[in-house]
Amino acid sequence: MNLFPTSVHWRAPRTIVAIIVLAAFVLLPFAVGSEGDFYVKFATRVLIYALAAIGLNFILGFGGMVSLGHAMYIMLGAYCVGIPMHHEITSGWAHLAFAIALTAVLATVVGAVALRTTGIAFIMITLAFAQMLFFVAVSLKEYGGDDGLTIAARSNFGLFDIASNVSLYYLAFSAVLLALYLSWRAVLSPFGLILRGSKANSRRALALGHPILRYQLVAYVLSALVCAVAGVLLANLTQFASPSYGAWTLSGELIVIVILGGLGTVFGPLVGAVCLLVLEEILPTLVEATFPDYKSNWMLLLGLFIFFVALLLKRGVFGSLRGGAK
Amino acid sequence: MSALVTTSLVKRFGGVQATDNVSLTVESGQLHAIIGPNGAGKSTLIGQLAGEIKPDAGRVELFGNDVTAQSVVARANMGLARTYQITQLAKEFTALDNVLLAANAKVSSNFRFWANAHADTHAVNQSLAALAKVGLLDAKDRTVGELGHGEQRQLEIATALATEPKVLLLDEPLAGMSQGESAAMIALLKSFKGRYPMLLVEHDMDAVFQLADCVSVLVYGRIIATGTPEEIRSNADVRAAYLGDEVNA
Amino acid sequence: MTLQLTLSQLMNGLQLGVLLFLLAAGLTLVFGIMSFVNLAHGSLYMLGAYFGAAAFAKTDSFTLALLAAVLGAGVVGLLLDRFALTKLYTRDHLDQVLATFGLILFFNELIRIVWGPGSIFMQVPDALSNTVEIAGFTYPAYRFAIIGAGLLVALGLYLLIQKTRVGMLIRAGATHPHMVASLGVNIKWLNTLVFALGAALAGLAGVMAGPIVSVQPGMGEPVLILTLVVIIIGGLGSIRGAFYAALIVGVVDTLGRAFMPTLMRSIFERNTADAAGPAIASMLIYLLMALVLAFKPQGLFPTSAGATR
Numbered sequence: 115m116n117l118f119p120t121s122v123h124w125r126a127p128r129t130i131v132a133i134i135v136l137a138a139f140v141l142l143p144f145a146v147g148s149e150g151d152f153y154v155k156f157a158t159r160v161l162i163y164a165l166a167a168i169g170l171n172f173i174l175g176f177g178g179m180v181s182l183g184h185a186m187y188i189m190l191g192a193y194c195v196g197i198p199m200h201h202e203i204t205s206g207w208a209h210l211a212f213a214i215a216l217t218a219v220l221a222t223v224v225g226a227v228a229l230r231t232t233g234i235a236f237i238m239i240t241l242a243f244a245q246m247l248f249f250v251a252v253s254l255k256e257y258g259g260d261d262g263l264t265i266a267a268r269s270n271f272g273l274f275d276i277a278s279n280v281s282l283y284y285l286a287f288s289a290v291l292l293a294l295y296l297s298w299r300a301v302l303s304p305f306g307l308i309l310r311g312s313k314a315n316s317r318r319a320l321a322l323g324h325p326i327l328r329y330q331l332v333a334y335v336l337s338a339l340v341c342a343v344a345g346v347l348l349a350n351l352t353q354f355a356s357p358s359y360g361a362w363t364l365s366g367e368l369i370v371i372v373i374l375g376g377l378g379t380v381f382g383p384l385v386g387a388v389c390l391l392v393l394e395e396i397l398p399t400l401v402e403a404t405f406p407d408y409k410s411n412w413m414l415l416l417g418l419f420i421f422f423v424a425l426l427l428k429r430g431v432f433g434s435l436r437g438g439a440k
Numbered sequence: 441m442s443a444l445v446t447t448s449l450v451k452r453f454g455g456v457q458a459t460d461n462v463s464l465t466v467e468s469g470q471l472h473a474i475i476g477p478n479g480a481g482k483s484t485l486i487g488q489l490a491g492e493i494k495p496d497a498g499r500v501e502l503f504g505n506d507v508t509a510q511s512v513v514a515r516a517n518m519g520l521a522r523t524y525q526i527t528q529l530a531k532e533f534t535a536l537d538n539v540l541l542a543a544n545a546k547v548s549s550n551f552r553f554w555a556n557a558h559a560d561t562h563a564v565n566q567s568l569a570a571l572a573k574v575g576l577l578d579a580k581d582r583t584v585g586e587l588g589h590g591e592q593r594q595l596e597i598a599t600a601l602a603t604e605p606k607v608l609l610l611d612e613p614l615a616g617m618s619q620g621e622s623a624a625m626i627a628l629l630k631s632f633k634g635r636y637p638m639l640l641v642e643h644d645m646d647a648v649f650q651l652a653d654c655v656s657v658l659v660y661g662r663i664i665a666t667g668t669p670e671e672i673r674s675n676a677d678v679r680a681a682y683l684g685d686e687v688n689a
Numbered sequence: 690m691t692l693q694l695t696l697s698q699l700m701n702g703l704q705l706g707v708l709l710f711l712l713a714a715g716l717t718l719v720f721g722i723m724s725f726v727n728l729a730h731g732s733l734y735m736l737g738a739y740f741g742a743a744a745f746a747k748t749d750s751f752t753l754a755l756l757a758a759v760l761g762a763g764v765v766g767l768l769l770d771r772f773a774l775t776k777l778y779t780r781d782h783l784d785q786v787l788a789t790f791g792l793i794l795f796f797n798e799l800i801r802i803v804w805g806p807g808s809i810f811m812q813v814p815d816a817l818s819n820t821v822e823i824a825g826f827t828y829p830a831y832r833f834a835i836i837g838a839g840l841l842v843a844l845g846l847y848l849l850i851q852k853t854r855v856g857m858l859i860r861a862g863a864t865h866p867h868m869v870a871s872l873g874v875n876i877k878w879l880n881t882l883v884f885a886l887g888a889a890l891a892g893l894a895g896v897m898a899g900p901i902v903s904v905q906p907g908m909g910e911p912v913l914i915l916t917l918v919v920i921i922i923g924g925l926g927s928i929r930g931a932f933y934a935a936l937i938v939g940v941v942d943t944l945g946r947a948f949m950p951t952l953m954r955s956i957f958e959r960n961t962a963d964a965a966g967p968a969i970a971s972m973l974i975y976l977l978m979a980l981v982l983a984f985k986p987q988g989l990f991p992t993s994a995g996a997t998r
Contacts, residue, residue: 174783180782180783180786182786227979227982227983230982230983230986231982231986231987233782234720234724234726234782234925235921235925235986235988237726237782237786238726238917238918238920238921239921239978239982241914241917242914242917242918242921242975242978243975243979245914245975246971246972246975246976249968249971249972250968250971250972252971253964253967253968253971254964254968255963255964256964299553299554299556300553300554302556302557302558303552303553303554303555303556303557304544304550304552304555304557304560304563305550305551305552305553306553306557307537307540307541307544307557308541308544308550310530310533311530311533311541314530314531314532314533315528315529315530315531317492317528318524318528318529318530318599319530319541320512320513320516321490321492321512321516321521321522321528322516322521322541322542322545322599322603323513323516323517323545323546323603324513324541324544324545324550325513329550332551362910362914363790363794366786366787366790369783369786369787369790370787370790373783373787377783408802410801410806411798411801411802413794413797413798414794414795414798414799414802416791416794417791417792417793417794417795417796417797417798418791418795419791420787420788420790420791420794421773421788421791421792421795422791423787423791424777424784424785424787424788424791425776425777425784425788
C-alpha cells in the first residue's frame with residue numbers, strides 16, 4: 115500500500131513542526147505524570163476541537179464552503195451519547211452508530227438546502243439550521259432542556275476501555291491521527307482535486323463537466339460526520355451533553371481555529387486548536403495578573419485577537435511555514 | 441451530422457436584444473468563425489451554446505440532440521468544451537493540476553477518495569500530452585499566477601483538450617497575445633482542423649481568414665452574413681457594417 | 690383561543706416584525722452595497738438598548754433616550770466603518786465573518802465592564818404605560834407605539850430611497866454595485882452613510898425593545914440570527930424584501946410560539962404535544978426559510994447583488 119500519496123519533504127519546516135506537535139501529544143501523559151489529570155483533560159479537549167476543525171477545514175479550506183453551523187453536528191454527536199445513556203444503552207459502538215446515521219441524514223438535508231445558495235447566503239443558512247437544532251435541544255425537557263444532560267458513565271467500547279482520562283486521551287489522539295491521514299489522502303485524491311477545483315474556480319469546474327454540487331454535498335456530509343465523532347468524544351470527556359455544544363459561538367470558534375492554523379492546510383486545524391485553546395487558558399490568568407478587577411472580562415481581548423487574526427493573519431500559523439520543495 | 445446547430449436563438453437583456461434570431465451551423469470537422477464589432481453579442485451567444493445563459497427562445501442542438509434545456513455540466517459531458525475570453529483557471533493550481541482537473545471530468549461522478557490523483561497514469565499522461573500540444577510541458581509545475589498572459593491562454597486550450605472534446609468553443613483565444621504567441625496559437629488551431637469541429641469568436645481578422653472554413657458576421661445580435669472567407673471579404677454589407685473600418689485601420 | 694388573544698398575538702407578531710425590519714434594513718443594505726457580512730449588527734442593537742436605558746434612567750425623558758440610542762449607535766457605526774471595517778470590505782466573506790464575530794465578543798464584554806453582567810431594567814415610558822382600547826380590543830399602548838414608529842420609519846426609508854438622489858444611489862448600489870462605482874460617485878462616502886444609517890436603525894430597534902425585553906449582554910445574538918433569516922427570505926440586498934420578510938417572520942414566529950403547543954395538543958396526545966410543540970414552534974421560521982429557498986434560492990425579492998455573491 116502506498117502510505118504516502120506524494121513524497122514527503124522531511125526537512126521542510128511544516129513537516130518538522132508537524133512531527134514535533136504529534137510527538138508532544140504522544141508524550142504528554144507521561145510528561146505530566148500522575149498528577150496531571152487537568153492537563154490530560156485539557157489536551158483531550160484540544161484534540162476534540164482539533165478533530166472538529168479538521169472536519170470543518172475539509173469543506174472550508176478545500177471546498178470553500180463557509181459553514182457557520184458545524185457545532186450542531188458536535189451537539190448531535192454529544193446527544194447521541196447522552197440520550198441512549200439516559201435510557202441505559204451504554205455501548206459506545208451504538209452511540210457512534212447513532213451519531214453517524216443521524217448526522218448523515220441531517221447533513222444531507224441541510225447540505226442539500228444550503229448548497230442551493232452560495233457565498234453569504236450559505237453562511238447564514240448553515241447558521242440558521244444550527245440555531246434551529248439548538249432550539250430543538252433546548253426544548254428537549256425530558257433530557258434536561260436548557261440545562262443539559264448529565265451522563266452517568268463513559269461509553270462502553272468493549273475491549274477498549276476509556277474509563278480513565280488517559281485512555282480517552284489516546285482515543286481522541288488516534289481519532290485525530292486518523293482524520294488527519296484520511297483528509298490528507300482525500301485532498302490529494304481525484305475527489306479532492308475536483309473539490310479544490312470547485313473552490314478555485316467553480317465556473318470552470320462546471321464548464322469542464324464536473325457536477326460540483328454533488329461533490330460539495332458529499333464533502334459537506336463527510337465533514338459533518340467528523341464533527342459528530344468529535345461530539346461523541348466531547349460528551350465522553352465532559353460526561354455532559356447540552357445545547358451549548360451547538361451554540362453558534364462554538365461554530366465561530368471552529369472557524370477561528372481553522373483560520374488560525376492555516377486555511378487549506380491538512381495539519382493546520384491541530385495547530386490552530388492548540389493555539390486558540392491555550393490562549394483561552396492563558397488570557398484569564400494574564401488579565402488577572404495585570405488588571406485583577408477585570409479577570410472575568412478576558413473575552414474582550416479574545417474578541418480583539420480574533421478580529422486581528424481575520425485582518426492580518428492571512429495564512430495562519432501553520433500555513434505561514436514553508437511546506438514543500440519550493 | 442452537424443456538430444452544433446442553433447435555430448432562431450433569441451436573448452434579451454432588459455430592452456437590449458443581445459441575440460436576435462441567430463441560426464448557425466458548425467459542420468463536423470470545420471472551423472466556423474464568428475466576427476463582429478464589440479458589443480455584437482458574441483460572448484452572450486457562446487454563453488447560450490455552453491449553457492451558462494438560458495435563451496428566451498430558439499434551440500441549440502449538439503450532434504443532433506436538443507440540448508436547449510440541458511445544464512452546462514450535461515453539455516460538457518456530451519463533449520462540448522470551451523475556452524473563455526477572460527481566462528478562467530484555478531489560480532492556485534499548477535498548470536498540470538488545471539489540466540488534470542479537466543482530464544478527471546470524463547468520469548461523470550468521480551468519487552475516488554483514496555488514490556492519489558497524480559498516480560492515475562492514464563489521466564496524467566493525457567494531461568501531459570495536452571500540455572505538450574500547447575507547448576507548456578516545461579511549465580507544468582508552475583502555478584497559474586506564475587504563468588504569463590499568453591501561457592495562460594495556452595493553458596485554457598490545454599484544459600479544453602484534456603476533456604477529450606467533440607466540439608470546441610473558442611472565445612477570443614488570441615486576445616492580448618504577443619505576435620509570436622499569436623502565430624503559435626494560429627498554428628495550433630490549424631493543427632486541430634479536421635480533428636475537432638470548432639466555433640471561433642475572434643477579433644483578429646488575419647487569423648480568422650487564415651483559419652476559417654466558414655465565417656458569420658454578428659452585428660447587434662444578428663447574423664448579417666454567412667459564407668466562406670472570400671465571400672465575406674467581398675460582401676458589401678459586411679464591408680459597410682464592419683469590415684471597412686477594420687481593413688482600413 | 691379567544692379572538693382577543695389571537696388579535697393581540699397577531700399584534701405582538703407585527704411588533705416583532707417591525708423591530709426585525711429596522712435591523713434587517715441596515716444589514717441588507719450594507720450587504721447589498723458593500724457585499725459585507727456584519728455579524729456585529731446585533732451588537733449595535735444591544736448598544737442602542739444600553740444607551741437608551743442609561744439615558745432614560747438619567748434624564749427620565751424617553752425622547753432623550755431615543756435620541757441617545759439612535760445617535761450613539763449611529764456614531765459607533767460610523768467609527769466602526771471608518772476605523773475598523775474599511776479594510777474588510779474588499780476581503781472575502783470568511784474574513785468578514787471572523788472579524789465581526791470577534792467584534793461581538795468584544796462588545797459583549799465591553800458592556801459587561803461598563804454596565805455589569807446582569808440585565809438592567811428599562812421602564813415603559815409613563816405616557817405609554819396604559820392600554821389602548823379599540824372596538825373592545827385592548828392592547829398595550831407602548832407596543833402600539835412601537836408598531837406605529839416602526840411603520841413610520843419604514844415609510845421614511847421608502848421615501849428616502851425612492852424619492853431622493855441619495856436614495857437613488859443607495860438603490861442602484863444595492864442592486865448594481867459596480868455600476869454606481871463606475872458612475873464616479875464617491876462610493877466610500879455612500880458606504881459610510883449607509884453603514885451609519887443601518888447602525889442608527891439598529892440602535893432605534895434596541896431602545897424600543899428595551900422596555901419589553903431584558904437588556905443584557907449578548908441580547909443581540911438571537912435577534913441577529915432572526916434578522917439573518919429575514920434578509921435571506923427577503924432576498925439579500927432587497928429592502929422591500931426585508932420589509933415583507935420581517936413581518937412574515939415576526940408573525941409566524943410569534944403565532945407559532947403562542948398557538949403551536951395548543952394546536953399540537955388537539956392532534957397528538959398530551960405528552961407528545963408538550964414535548965414537540967415548543968420545539969416545532971421555534972423551528973417554524975427556519976422551516977419557512979428552507980421552504981422559501983427550495984423554491985426561490987435568491988429569496989422572495991432577488992437582487993443582482995444577491996445573485997452574484
